[in-house]
Amino acid sequence: MPYLSRPEPDPKPMDCRILTAALKLFVNQGYHNVSVHDVQKQADVSIGSIYKHFGGKEGMAKALHERLLVEMNEMVDSVIAQDLTIIEQCNRIIELLFEYTETRCEIIAFILHANHTEFISDEPPICSAEPFQKIRDMVQRGMDTGEIQAYDCLIAASVIFGGAFRLIHMRLDGLIDRPLPELYEQLIDATWRGMKIQVEPGVSNK
Amino acid sequence: MPYLSRPEPDPKPMDCRILTAALKLFVNQGYHNVSVHDVQKQADVSIGSIYKHFGGKEGMAKALHERLLVEMNEMVDSVIAQDLTIIEQCNRIIELLFEYTETRCEIIAFILHANHTEFISDEPPICSAEPFQKIRDMVQRGMDTGEIQAYDCLIAASVIFGGAFRLIHMRLDGLIDRPLPELYEQLIDATWRGMKIQVEPGVSNK
């Protein structure tokens, strides 16, 4: 269940209200252009509460970072748990990322668009986080089983997901008008025609 | 000729010294974590000079943004001017970006890694800038001439350059140890096997 956008359990818990407001502001204005006072006003709580719950501005960013990564991680796990080929798993992840980009763009923007190392001290870069590691493992598995062409794992993962990430970036930047799911089929088609092992003309590997 | 990293004409011009220092600090610490005083110390000039030349912090960022985009633009133009197929042009651009990432990583980091809209007021997102538009036009041309598979132009460009951009990001984030040029061949190979129009088995188009 999405943590931040769930239907409010009547009096929405305070910490959730704070984080929702913070996320919105961070994404729209950029972390450094948002003051604690801004969050306070947006969330309609007092400064005291913010410091009580999260210890300050960076605390909010850390909490957001953590919870959204957990959510992303669960998403990846749920895809892996399904009975799909590796290629189908990759596609499903892209499909879900595209859906998220339309319906909950703030989460995607915060996770993919932000330079967390700039404002969270001692935070490793996002692509070294667990869900992204799992995705690379998934690609490696696909290469081991012969589903995916054998390349360096990082290169393969970059090619498979690079196009999707670029489209997400451009969509978030307002360069693309259409909802990303409409572009999904073409993207998948274009991407895999290179990653799937081609059957040599005249040679059957049935 | 690279503006920022050219061999110093003896007493390196003041504005250049300032921008070089600013670029280094902005990239390493993030724009918002750098004060004008920091730049002043790093460049070994006075605050007054900085305000005289650039009008302030945002002025430095704007100047950097502009000059580095011009440089990137010239790079793209020089590739287009050469007598190459479209696919070779795309490859050459990727090759040059990879070289830049190793030898002048600050430029790449500032252009590709930073969220300029967060600190330069009224700046359109970087991917709508001239050189990036030219790259998309190049891709479109490749599709018109039948060199590149026909897809939506943005999708095609994303697939062709998405892998390269991802690798650059990961390299800048320290996730990749090897110099990017070493990965070039594999990346190109993996990318194009899907974008090049395949010869159908049994059908010759010689």
Added chain:
DNA sequence: GTCTATACGCTGATAGAC
């Protein structure tokens, strides 16, 4: 636990001497 009022450092920016 929640709030308000306040403190204080830092940062961007300026004024005016040289």
Added chain:
DNA sequence: GTCTATCAGCGTATAGAC
């Protein structure tokens, strides 16, 4: 043109009442 000294405002964080 270059520099130093100084300002004014903002933004984080705290103290203490309720």
